[in-house]
Structures are given as C-alpha cells and as structure tokens.
Amino acid sequence: MNRISIPYDPVEGKTYSLFGKSDSTDEYYQRIEEIADRVIKTWKEPEQLLKAIQSKSKRIRVLRIITGRKENSLFNSWLKQLLHEHLDDYTSKAAKHLRNLSLAKKLWDRCQGTTLEQYQLYMLEIEITNRIHVQQFLESGVKIALLPHCLKDFTTECKSTPDSFDYRCRHCSKNCYEHYISRLLTKYHIETYIWMGAGISKKAKEVYSNHQTLGILGIACIPELVWGMRKCRKYHIPVIGLPLDANRCARWMGEFHRNSINLERLEKLISTSGIG
Ligand code: SF4
Structure with missing residues (x-):
C-alpha cells in the first residue's frame, strides 16, 4: 500500500456509519466477515444464499412500511438475531430516520426509505457478493471501478x-480520497472513473465486441451499492464493492460532507481470492 497521508477520522452518517463506536472501521469489517463465515457455513450454497437475502430484504421493506410491524415469519430469527447483535452499532440512526420520513417518501424513495433490517442484510449481501465474484472480477480482461463523486476534496x-467513458481524476489534491483510490486501483490494472452517470451497457458492449470480459468494482453508500451490484449480477457481470464509511452526501444531509472509505480494506479486497 502506498503511504497514505489523508486523515482517517470517524464520520457520522445520516443512517449508518461503519465506524460504529470505534475510531476505525476495521472492527466493522471483522464483524461482517465473521457473520458471513457463519452464515455460509450454515447455508453452504453462497449463490442460493444471496438470492434468499435479496428476496428477504425486499419483502421486509414493503411489509414494514405498510403494516408498521416486524414480520418474524419472513425473517429467519437466527439470522435476524445475528445481524442485530453484531451490526446494530453501525445502523443506530436508521430506525429514527425512517420514523421521521413521510409515508410517501417511505413508499417511493427506496434509498431514503431503507429500513434497519435492510441495511443489515445489505451489509451481508455486499460481503457475500464480494466473496463469490472477486476471483472472476480479477480475471476479467477489462476491470473498471466506479467511484462516487462525494469522495472528492470539496x-x-x-x-x-x-x-470516452466518464470522468478521470487528475490528481490535483493530496487531500482527496479519489486521488488515493485511483492511484491504488491503477496499480492493480483497474480503470478508475468518477462516475457521473456514464452508461454501463455501452461500456459492456464495447468490451464484449473486443472479445474481452468485463468486471466492475463499485464504491457507494450501502443501498446504492447493493442495487448496483444486483444489476451487474443480473447481467452476469462479476461485481465487487466497498461501501462508503457513512451516508453523508447532499441527498442525505442537504449538502456534501467529507466522506471516506477504508483504503486498506479496498486493497485487501482486490488482492484476495474469495470463495469461488
Ligand atoms: S484529486 Fe482528482 S478527484 Fe480529487 S479534486 Fe483533484 S482531480 Fe478531483
């Protein structure tokens, strides 16, 4: 890892923060790894597990919003207990945020309306997706990373x-996460873009027409990352991702606030072999 001189201080999000009660996000990553180990050991079929998590997280949101109550029969109590026990520290503001949201926003804004249970299932989904896809991602002929613009130095x-595809960092500031991330990913031969909405399907067509394979690495807040990863899976694109340390952009906070990711964790992710 290059020497990183950017500060890594705890950040609070509107609904989640991977710092929890710690001054680093290492504990979060350790916990989510342990949870994934236990769940995979119990379930055994990671692909089926992923589908089950995806299906549970959809139904829970709808039921919670419409009925205002928890639906234990749809949410495996063992998994629910495991997630609550280990992840509540990181999602402590999610329930309050949802309570203060209008019914219209709860129903129609799927990002703002993300429930506590969904956050925790999404965390697990990201970890398991990474394990399933990382090897295939690393073996892809063209690997691209899509970074959110909220990691810039404001x-x-x-x-x-x-x-020809999207925005590229020009390394103008050493106080900018995009700078360090694109330096790091370039070292691993990953084309890195600040994603401003470029069409992925156009890029995919271009790559496939050259008889190459495409892998995608995403960085985003938890709900956005999960939906992006699901879309890639739907089109059979090997995808891996790392969540932002907290949700602090204008969409959540009214204005942009400095955000971060765990850079060591990012490097660990792209130098691992997963479970495939
Ligand atoms: S380092 Fe890159 S992303 Fe950051 S402000 Fe400069 S050009 Fe923009």
Whole structure:
C-alpha cells in the first residue's frame, strides 16, 4: 500500500456509519466477515444464499412500511438475531430516520426509505457478493471501478476531466480520497472513473465486441451499492464493492460532507481470492 497521508477520522452518517463506536472501521469489517463465515457455513450454497437475502430484504421493506410491524415469519430469527447483535452499532440512526420520513417518501424513495433490517442484510449481501465474484472480477480482461463523486476534496476545484467513458481524476489534491483510490486501483490494472452517470451497457458492449470480459468494482453508500451490484449480477457481470464509511452526501444531509472509505480494506479486497 502506498503511504497514505489523508486523515482517517470517524464520520457520522445520516443512517449508518461503519465506524460504529470505534475510531476505525476495521472492527466493522471483522464483524461482517465473521457473520458471513457463519452464515455460509450454515447455508453452504453462497449463490442460493444471496438470492434468499435479496428476496428477504425486499419483502421486509414493503411489509414494514405498510403494516408498521416486524414480520418474524419472513425473517429467519437466527439470522435476524445475528445481524442485530453484531451490526446494530453501525445502523443506530436508521430506525429514527425512517420514523421521521413521510409515508410517501417511505413508499417511493427506496434509498431514503431503507429500513434497519435492510441495511443489515445489505451489509451481508455486499460481503457475500464480494466473496463469490472477486476471483472472476480479477480475471476479467477489462476491470473498471466506479467511484462516487462525494469522495472528492470539496475544498478545491476538482480538475477531473471526462474521457470516452466518464470522468478521470487528475490528481490535483493530496487531500482527496479519489486521488488515493485511483492511484491504488491503477496499480492493480483497474480503470478508475468518477462516475457521473456514464452508461454501463455501452461500456459492456464495447468490451464484449473486443472479445474481452468485463468486471466492475463499485464504491457507494450501502443501498446504492447493493442495487448496483444486483444489476451487474443480473447481467452476469462479476461485481465487487466497498461501501462508503457513512451516508453523508447532499441527498442525505442537504449538502456534501467529507466522506471516506477504508483504503486498506479496498486493497485487501482486490488482492484476495474469495470463495469461488
Ligand atoms: S484529486 Fe482528482 S478527484 Fe480529487 S479534486 Fe483533484 S482531480 Fe478531483
């Protein structure tokens, strides 16, 4: 890992923070790894497990919003207990945020309306998706990373510029996470973009027409990351991802606040072999 001189202080999110009660996110990653180990050991079929988690997380949201109560029969109590026991520290504001949301937002804004149970299932889904896909991602002929623009240094005027696909960091600030992430990923031959909405299907067509394979690495807040990963899985694109340390962008906070990711964890993810 390159020497990183950017500060890594705890950040609070609107609904979640991977720092929890710690001054680092290492504990979160250790906990989610342990949970995934236990769940995979019990379930044995990771692909089926992923489908089951995806299906549970959909039904829970709808039922919680419409009935306002928990539906134990649909939510395996062992898994629920495991997630609550180990992940409540990281999602402590989710329930309050949901209580204060209008019914219309709860129903129609799936990002803002994410429930506590969904956050915790999504955390597990990201970890298991990474394990299933990482090897195939690393073996892809073209690997791209899509970074959220909320990791920029907001104290300076960003010099990133578009290329034929999307925006590229021009490394103008050493106080910017995008700078460190793109340096790190380039070292691993991953094309890194600040994602401003470029069409993935166009990129996929271009890659496949050159008889190459495509792998995608996403970085985003937890709900956005999960939906992006699901979309990639739907199109059989090997996808891996790392969640932002908290949800702090204008969508959640009204204005942008400095955010971070665990850079060591990112490097660990792209130098691992997964469970495939
Ligand atoms: S380092 Fe890159 S992303 Fe950060 S402000 Fe400069 S050009 Fe923009």
